[in-house]
Amino acid sequence: MSTWLNRGVGFAVPLLIAFLVSAVVLLAIGENPLDTFSLMLTEGFGSPRRFASTLSAATPLLFTAVGTAICFRAGVFNVGVDGAFLIGGLAAVVAGFSLPAGLGWALVPICLTIAAVFGAAWLFIPGWLLAKLQVDEVVSTLMLNFIALAITGYLVNGPFLSRQSGNNVTPPVHEAAELSRLMPPATLHSGFLMALVVLVAYAFWTRRTPAGLEGAWVGLNRRFSRVVGVSVERTIILAMVLSGVVGGLGGAAHGLGQLHRFTDGFSAGYGFTGMAVALLAHNSPLGMLIGAVLFGALASAGTTIQLFSDIPLDLVNIIQGIVMIFAVIELGRITIRRRAKA
Amino acid sequence: MTTIALGATEIRKSYGSVRANQGISLSVGPGEIHAIVGENGAGKSTLMRVLQGIERPDSGHVTVMDRDVSFAGPAEALAEGIGMVHQEFMLAPDLSLLENLVLGDEPVKWGRGAFALIDWKAAEMQGRELAERIGIEVDWHRRAGAAPVHIQQFVEIIRLLRRGTRILILDEPTAVLAPQQVNELFDLLRRIREDGTAILFISHKIGEVTALADRVTVIRQGKLAFSAAVAETSGKEIASHIVDGANPVIDETKPGSPGEIVLDVRNLSADSVEKSHPLNSISLAVLAGEIVGLAGIAGNGQAELMEALCGLRSATGQVELAGKDMTGLDADRRREAGIGYISADRRHEGLAIEASIEENTIAGSHRTGPISNGIWVSRKAMKNVALERLKQLSVKYGTLRDPVGSLSGGNQQRVVFAREIAGSPQLLLVSQPTRGVDLNGIAAIHSILRDFRDAGGAVLLVSEELDELQLLSDRIVVMAEGRIVGALGADADRREIGRLMVMEGAGA
DSSP: OHHHHHHHHHHHHHHHHHHHHHHHHHHHTTOOHHHHHHHHHHHHHSSHHHHHHHHHHHHHHHHHHHHHHHHHTTTOOOOOHHHHHHHHHHHHHHHHHHSOGGGGGGHHHHHHHHHHHHHHHHHHHHHHHHHHHOOOHHHHHHHHHHHHHHHHHHHHHTTTOOTTTOSSBOOOOOGGGSOOBSSTTSOOBTHHHHHHHHHHHHHHHHHHSHHHHHHHHHHHOHHHHHHTTOOHHHHHHHHHHHHHHHHHHHHHHIIIIIISSOBTTOOSSHHHHHHHHHHHTTTOHHHHHHHHHHHHHHHHHHHHHHHHSSOOTHHHHHHHHHHHHHHHHHHHHHHHHHHHHO | OOSOSEEEEEEEEEETTEEEEEEEEEEEOTTOEEEEEOOTTSSHHHHHHHHTTSSOOSEEEEEETTEEEOOSSHHHHHHTTEEEEOSSOOOOTTSBHHHHHHTTSOOEEEOOGGGOEEOHHHHHHHHHHHHHHTTOOOOTTSBGGGSOHHHHHHHHHHHHHHTTOSEEEEESTTTTOOHHHHHHHHHHHHHHHHTTOEEEEEESOHHHHHHHOSEEEEEETTEEEEEEEGGGSOHHHHHHHHTTTSOOOOOOOOOOOOOSEEEEEEEEEEOOOTTSOOEEEEEEEEETTOEEEEEOOTTSSHHHHHHHHTTSSOEEEEEEETTEEOTTOOHHHHHHHTEEEEOSOIIIIIOOTTSBHHHHHHTTSTTSTTTBOSSOBOHHHHHHHHHHHHHHTTOOOSOTTSBGGGSOHHHHHHHHHHHHHHTOOSEEEEESTTTTOOHHHHHHHHHHHHHHHHTTOEEEEEOSOHHHHHHHOSEEEEEETTEEEEEEETTOOHHHHHHHHTSOOOOO
16 A cells, blocks of 8 residues: 555655764774664664563654644644653653552552543643644743753752762652563563554544544645534643643653653653654554664663764764754644745 | 747757747737637646746747847846736735836925935826826725725736837736626727737636637647737637647536525624635525626635634624534534535645645544544554545546645636535535646546535535636525625526626625
8 A cells, every 4th residue: 555655765765874874984993784783673673672662662752743743634733742751751650659559450440540631631732822822832832841950950959858878869660659660671561562552542542533534634734624613722721631642641651661750851852753743653553562662672772872883872863963953854844834824 | 010029949948857838839910819728737827927037948049129138037038028917916004006007206395316306296197197188087096905806907917008019918807806807998999909919818718718809729738829900710610729638528408406494694794814805794505506606806705704604713693504503613513513624725725735635634534433442543444534535436547645736727716625525515615626627637626516416415505706606506606895795597588697796785
C-alpha cells in the first residue's frame, strides 16, 4: 500500500542522510563507519537484553508521541506534552510514596489515575484558552512547559525532597507502587505494555469513534467541521485533555517503572523527541511505534557504545540532530499550511 | 498597420500529466473585442497566464504587435502593454482612488527616488482626462474600498490605460456587477475599443459574449473547439461547442406548490465581516414546497444571512423552523432540527477537501445510528451509508477512499447535496450551488433542488446568476446593503430586479 510506503519514507530518508553524515564524521576522525554502525546495531538490537533496553528507552517516547499526535491531527499545535509528562510523573510518584503502602495492588491504578487527572488538568488550561479566547496554543503550551519545569523543580528541591539522599530527588515510591520489570535485570517494565495499549487505543480512537473522526475533520478544515455540526471548541479542548492524559500517564510510567522516584531533570526532552516522532510518522500509529523504537535504540546504543569503542557519545547526538532537522522541516510545512488557512 | 495586437500560436502547456493547453492558437487585433469562453478547467486561465508571462509555454509562441516575443516574467508582458483586470480587484482599499491610479508610477513635481514630491494636480488631471475619454465620472478622492464595485473596476481599467496598456485582458469582469453596471462596463469597453485597444474578454455567459464581442473562441479540454465572428454565429451554436456538441440538458420549469410556513425570520440583525454589510432587521418567510431566491450583488449580506440562519454566525432577532424557536441555537442543534446548508465555498466550507469521499458524505451523521451507537463507529455501516447516498445522487467517483478533491466540481457539489439532503431536512439553505460546475452538472443540481422542493422541502437560494435564480425560484427577494429591499415574482423583469439590487438600503 502506498501510504505504508509513505510512512516508511518518513523515517528512512532522514535516517539515511543522518548515517551518511555520521559516516563522513567517522571517516574524518579515522574510524571505520561500517564497524561503528554494526556495533550500534548490535548494541541496539543484538541480544534480548539489549533489545529490552531499547524498548525501555522507547517507552516514554511512545507516550509523548501519541500525546502529541492526538493534538496535531486536530490542527492543535500543542508542544506542551513535556509539561504534562513532568506534572503527571511527579503526581504519580508523590502518590506512590505518600499514600499508605497497605493499599497493595490498588496503588498502581490509583497513581496512574492521579497522573492522568493532573496531566489532563494541565493541558485543559491551554485548550480552554485556545477554544474560548483564541490564545495561541504554541505560546501557551511552550510557556506551560517552563512553568511545569519550575514547579516540579521547586517541589523536588523543597517539600518533596528526600531526607535520605538530599540530592534533588523525592523519596522512592512504595514497592507496591512500582511497575513490574518484564525481564529483570533489564529495566524494561510494564509501562512499555501500557504504552502499547495507549498506542492501540489511539489507533482505535482515530478510526472508530465519532470524536476521533471529528478530530481529523477539525484538523483538516474547521469551517467544514462547523457546517456538519461538529463543535470545534469541544474538539480542541478534548484533544488537549486527552493529550494531557497520555502525557501524564507517560510521566507516571517513567516515574513508577523506570526511576521509582522523581528527580530534577525527570524528562530528558521526551516531549520534544516524541513530537519529532509524531511529526515524521505523520501521526500514524505504526509509524510512531517504529520511530519511538528507532530513537530508543539510538539512545540505548549510544550509552553503551562508548564503553566498547573510542566513538564519542556525540555521534548519537549528530544522528539524532539530523533526524530532528527533518522533523523541524515537517513542522515548518505544517506551520505554512496553517498560516495559509488562517 | 498592425494586424495582430496579441496572438498565441500553438500554445502547449502541461502540469505533470495534466495537459492544460494542447496547441491553442488565437489572436486579437487592435480595436477588436475577442471573447474566450469555456467551462471551468477548460484551460482558459492557463492560456491567460501564458499570455501575461506568468507561465512559460512548453511550446508555441506569443505575438505582440506583429512581433514574436518571449516573456521571462509578467513585468515584461506589462512593458509590452498587456494589462489584466482580475476577478479580485487589485486596488489598495485604504488609499484614495487617485492614489491607486498613480501607485507605482507617480507623476513627480520635484526631486527623484525616495526624495521625490508627487505632483497630485497632474495626477488628478491625468485621471480626469482618461475618465472623460472613456466616458465615465469618478470621484477621485473617494477611498477605494468605499467606492462602488463597478467604479473600482473602472479605475483599475483606467490605471492600466494610463500605464500604456494596449491589450486589455478581463477575467469574468461581470461576475460582481449588477445588470445596469454591466451595461456601463460594456459601453466603456466599446469606447476603449474605438481607441484601438485590443480586448480579450473571458466569460462564461453566452449572452454577454454575443452582446459585446466581435469574435468568440471556445476552449474545451485544453483545445480550441470553435472560433468565429460573433456576427456569423449564434448563442446556441456557441453553447453547443462549450459542451462538446451535445445540447446541454434543458431545464424544465414547473412551479412549486407552497404549503405551510417552514422558515420564519423576524428582525434578524447581525454584524458584518469586512467589506460587507451587516444584516439589518431582516424579515422573511419560506414555505414548504417553494424555492425562494435571494437576489443581490455579491457582498450585500446574502452570505451573512445564510450563515446566521444555519447558526454559524451570531445574530439578534427571531428564527423559527416550522414553529420551533431556533433563536440562539448552535449549528449542530439547527442541523438536528432539520436545516441543511450548501455553502457557497465548496472547497473551504462545504467539503473537507483532503478527507475521503466517504467521510465527506457521512459527516454529520457520524454520531447517530446506523453509523454509531454513541460510542463506537461502525466502519461497515459508514461505508454502506456513503454508498447509498452517493448512488442516490449518481455521483461519479473512483473509490470511497479517494480524497473528495479528486472529483470534478459538479460531482463535488453532488457529494455536498448527498450529505445535506440525506437527513431529510425541512429547510435547505443553498448558496451559489452551481459555481464552478459544468453545464450538465448544473442541470443535474437544478433537478436535485426541484426534486427536493417537490417533495415538500423549503429552499432559500442565493445565486449571483440572475438567470439561475429566475429559472429555479418561485419567488424572488432582493437584498441590498444588508436589508431586504423588495420581493417579486419569479417572472419579474430583470431590469426591475437590477434596479432594486443597486438601491441604497433605504428599507423595504
